[in-house]
Amino acid sequence: MKELIEKYLEGHASAGEQMRLLKWIRNKENRIVFNSSRLGWNKSQQNKPLPEGSEKSWLNIQDQMLQKSFKRWQYSDKVNLMVRIAAIFFFVLSLGGGAYIVSTTKKTEVWYSEIEAENGQISKVKLPDGSMVWLNSGSKISYNNMFAANNRDVILEGEAYFEVQTNEDLSFVVNSGEIQVKVHGTKFNVEAYPGSENIDVVLESGKVQLLSPKVASFQYFLSPGEKASFVKSNHQLNISEVNTGKYTSWKDGMLNIYNQPLAEVVKRLEKRYNQEFEYAEELKDFRFTFTIKNEPLDEIITIMEKIAPIETYQQNNVVVFTLNQKKNRELSR
Known part of the structure; x- marks a missing residue:
C-alpha cells in the first residue's frame, strides 16, 4: 500500500484508488502505518522546492481531504449499515406482516350457533359430534x-x-358461568338459570369433573347418583346423594316435585307452563310432593289446593297463591 499512499499524498490517486485506501485505513493498525508513511513523505518533501508557506498549506489540504474523505466514507458506511439494518428489519417486518396476513386470511372466522327452548317447551337437539341435548323451558x-x-x-x-x-x-x-363441567362420555343434568342462587349438576352415569374458570385449584369429581350444588354467593360446593330420576325426568315430560317448598315449586311451574306466579310470604315454606306428566295447569293447581291450605285467583296474567284461612284453621285443630 506504500505506493498508493504516496500517490494519494501527491494528489495523483484516482477516486477508485482513494476509496480503496480509505477502506484500508478503516483498520486501526493500518491508520498507524498510513500516518507513519505520511510523516516519512513529509520529510522527503523538505528538500523539494515549494513556495513559501506552501508546505503547511499542502499538509492542511491533505488533512482536510483525508478528513472529508474519511467522514464521507464513515457516513456512506453508516448509511450502508442503516440500509442493511433497514432491509433486514423490513424483511422481518414483511415476514411478520406476511405471517399475520396469512394467519388472518387463513384463520377460520368464528361464529356461534344458538339453540333455545321457548318458554313452556322442551327441545331436543343432536349436536355435530352426535351428543344429544334436552333443553328445558326458557333455556x-x-x-x-x-x-x-x-x-x-x-x-x-x-x-x-x-x-x-x-x-x-x-x-x-x-x-x-361460575362452573365448568368437563366430561368425556356420560349422562348428566345441569341447571344454571341466570339469577338463580345455585348451579346444580346431577350425574346419572359416567364421570364428570367440576372446574372453576376463576379458581384454578377448584375441582371435584362427581360420581353417579351424586348432586353437586354450587352456591354462587360464597362459592361453596355441597354434595349429596339423590334419586337422579327426580332431576332428569323433566326431559321425558315428567316433573317430579318431592317435598319441595312452594317457592321452589313455583319456579318449576313457571318454567313448565310459562306462567307467572305470586304468593304470600307466609306460604313460601309449605311443602309439596306430586308428579306432573301432561296434566294441564288448572289440574295441578287443584291438586296443590288439596295438599295445602291455599287458594288461588288470577290477577291480570298472574296466578296468585293466598292462604285459605278456613282450611288452615281446620288443619291446625
Whole structure:
C-alpha cells in the first residue's frame, strides 16, 4: 500500500484508488502505518522546492481531504449499515406482516350457533359430534363453528340434560358461568338459570369433573347418583346423594316435585307452563310432593289446593297463591 499512499499524498490517486485506501485505513493498525508513511513523505518533501508557506498549506489540504474523505466514507458506511439494518428489519417486518396476513386470511372466522327452548317447551337437539341435548323451558345453549373439529365446548343458560358421545381426544365442556363441567362420555343434568342462587349438576352415569374458570385449584369429581350444588354467593360446593330420576325426568315430560317448598315449586311451574306466579310470604315454606306428566295447569293447581291450605285467583296474567284461612284453621285443630 506504500505506493498508493504516496500517490494519494501527491494528489495523483484516482477516486477508485482513494476509496480503496480509505477502506484500508478503516483498520486501526493500518491508520498507524498510513500516518507513519505520511510523516516519512513529509520529510522527503523538505528538500523539494515549494513556495513559501506552501508546505503547511499542502499538509492542511491533505488533512482536510483525508478528513472529508474519511467522514464521507464513515457516513456512506453508516448509511450502508442503516440500509442493511433497514432491509433486514423490513424483511422481518414483511415476514411478520406476511405471517399475520396469512394467519388472518387463513384463520377460520368464528361464529356461534344458538339453540333455545321457548318458554313452556322442551327441545331436543343432536349436536355435530352426535351428543344429544334436552333443553328445558326458557333455556339455551350455544357453540361455535369449530365444535367437534378442535373443541366440544358449549355455553349453557338454563337447564339441560346431556348424553355425551365419547371422544378421548376432545373433552366435552359445559360452561355455565361460575362452573365448568368437563366430561368425556356420560349422562348428566345441569341447571344454571341466570339469577338463580345455585348451579346444580346431577350425574346419572359416567364421570364428570367440576372446574372453576376463576379458581384454578377448584375441582371435584362427581360420581353417579351424586348432586353437586354450587352456591354462587360464597362459592361453596355441597354434595349429596339423590334419586337422579327426580332431576332428569323433566326431559321425558315428567316433573317430579318431592317435598319441595312452594317457592321452589313455583319456579318449576313457571318454567313448565310459562306462567307467572305470586304468593304470600307466609306460604313460601309449605311443602309439596306430586308428579306432573301432561296434566294441564288448572289440574295441578287443584291438586296443590288439596295438599295445602291455599287458594288461588288470577290477577291480570298472574296466578296468585293466598292462604285459605278456613282450611288452615281446620288443619291446625
